[in-house]
Amino acid sequence: MKLNHLTVKDAITKLKKKEFSHAELYKDLHDAIAEKNSLYNIYLSLDAEAVSKADALLDTPLAGIPIAVKDNFLTTVLPTTASSFVLKGFRPPFDSTATKKLQKAGSVVIGKTNMDAWAHGSSTETSDFGPTKNPRNPEYLPGGSSGGSAAAIAANLTIGAIGSETAGSIRQPASWCGVVGLKPTYGRVSRYGVIAMASSTDSPGPIGKTVEDCAIMLTHMAGHDRYDGTTLPRPVPDYTKALTKGVKGMKMGICYMDHPNIKGTDLDTAILKAAKVFEEMGARVDMIPMSRDGKKGTILAPDYAIGVYTVVQRSEVSSNLARYDGVRYGADRSVFAHEAKNRIMLGTFTLSKGYADKYYVRAQQVRSLYRKNFEDLFSTYDVLLSSPTPGYALPSGASNGDPLFGELQDMLVEPSSLVGNTGISVPCWRNPETNLFLGLNIMGDQWQEEKILQAAAAYEQATDWNEWAK
């Protein structure tokens, strides 16, 4: 087996046991990248010195393993562009807290991965540096916005990876690429040094080959940061401790499978089958009916979240992108591509006098309805089961000319993202004809990362969908 196929866990263990050297690991990786990166367009930049940094890190927790980093995390070693020409060649003067922590724990940033420009999208097709292809089937989209990181994992072009999610940007590409992606609770991982998309929902998180890999990376990413006032001073557990606890006695609820767009599809079948697996392991699983009012015991239909999320996110985007005003960074506002311009215009409109009450304020009101609904459900259930996406990866080009492409793809995670909840996507189905995957989204209440990891690990162990976990 080539060493680039190793999981984070195995790579660390084997490096520490001196079964191979950093040079050998990085060699296999570089060979794979040389062979496949041009096919999939995953990395925007690579650190040729990475291997020389790894040697000294053997005694650290992460032992010098390479990680692929989404290009919206500021890194001093490599340019940071958020896949936009506006920041082409931008070399940040500081590192994001998340990458700094991961580096301090002994990982090496091997390269920066492609993404939807400014994280605007769910296809990685809006990148100014060209689209990324799905390594499972290059005719199809990898998803996004963290498409490059998910594809890097799927193609074994890294050992670990990180991305960021506002609503679906980790879990949707993880699902489409057949890998594992965890969106932490808002405020669990610092946003400092992550180029802002929608500040009130941005959540950096791990993308990995296995649930365990995500748990390892999260342990070294999470925590209070005095540079991010929205992180909380809660202790960070060793998340890997939760992995072996099993699901016996856990209460789970299935959501959104009665949605008319999903009922009767492969996804419906896959999620119900996953629920059976949990039941067999001793969990109690209920079907939670979808409702239009979110009354007790029901889950509020995700359709409203599309509007809420669109308004909140566009509003914040229009504000967050105002700093690229042409005075600094060397590019004026005409360099923004179509998608960003679209979002800036819509967000400017929804915040404008006379419209803010109609759109922004109303969106915040509906957002609090979702909050109440989830509070109600999590008073009964440990975790909720759903999917990050309404279906399989769509063919390349599917996002073109569809201004709400992302919002429709991410509909099922928008409600929980808007309220800051955590969730993890694990592979739960594979179409043998297309080699495309579906993901099981295990959602937890805020700060319940351990519960979702516990359920996800149990599921991964009990099923055969994850090739790396075998």
Add this chain to the structure above:
Amino acid sequence: MNTYEPVIGLEIHVELKTKSGMFCGCPADHFAKEPNTATCPVCLGLPGALPVPNKKAVEWTIMLGLALGSEISEVSKFDRKHYFYPDLPKGYQISQYDQPLCRGGMIATSFGDVRIHRVHLEEDTGKLQHATVDGKKVTLVDFNRSGVPLVEIVTEADIKSSEQAKEFLKKLHQIVRFLGISDADMEKGSMRLEPNISLRKAGEKGLPNYKVEVKNINSFRFAAMAIEYEIKRHALLLDNGTTPTQETRGWDEAKNATVSQRTKEEAADYRYFPEPDIPPMRFTGAYIENIRTHMPQLPDAYKAEVKAKYGLNDNQANVLSEDFGKMKLFSGTVSLPAVQEATISGPAVANWIINKVPDASSVSPAHVAEQIIQSKQVTHVDDSVLIAAIDAVLSENPKAVADYKAGKEQSKMFLYGTVLKRLAGKGDKQKVMDLLTGKL
């Protein structure tokens, strides 16, 4: 010719002298620093940088609110105020919109009370410098001031004259200085004044349908002059049946006039929304009470105290309270054991400091005490010494003596001056005059 009543409101910006910036660790003291040397990713608004509010700045704003009798909000938040300007690196200013830290309050003036509308906290912007570089006219940006904590105090339109505005501003300045939250140094721009002026016909109620704002004035005198200028200008226009244009003007020191800067037909749309990077703030009653307990003495309390404790008159108390340096010098001097032992009275110390110390920052209380004690001691020169000196001068200047006796009054002053010179400043001057008059 109509009679008009001015309707004036004030907006005052005060830079807080906290150690660090409003949302970052950069030094808040930016004055006269090399451009762009006191900056960081946060105050430069770099991608990925996030603001974390300065607790001291919040506390001090609440303290100012308490000093003004404002109601302190239990829940407050920051908002983003959007506009494009090269000195604003994020494309928005972090300010407060609908939940300011403090609402209401009042400062009494001799012309009537001036109500405070609100007091809120925000960040200062960078500074533009127009310069010529390599023969090209350019505008340079200095971000040292970007992110310095800035308090905005907004009054109700209760002010009716430039005198009242000036008195209000002086009192506010005094309060800010007493609280020790800002240097409020107008020359350095750490206190900036913006009067809003309009006129209504005498006897009318309600706000006029226009308002002229004069921006960034850096002295009380200029504020008063700008108000006077605007009142006259508006009256002329109104007499001609024209409503003055709603606009922003600036004060031109060279012309002694206000000049139009920009006209806004309608209020600008700043697209305010809650700053998502900063969680809302909640304050407990105990937290606010703690600030109140630790609030330094305010000017009125100070004046009452020095009058009661040291016997100062109104004038002395007022003059001292207007000059923070002199005030400190007074309290420092009057409490020195040496001053108390020499039984030098409070009013004597106050008079000395008011009349003989031009720059309070250049002298210490000990130095002042020494000077006062010395001046007291010289009054105890023996009478015989004085008489000897007078006799000597009279005998040396027979012509002057003769002139005086012939009715030339000036000659006495010449002789008096010569005696004082001979005594080298020692001796009680009144006594010298009395003795000299007797001799003559």
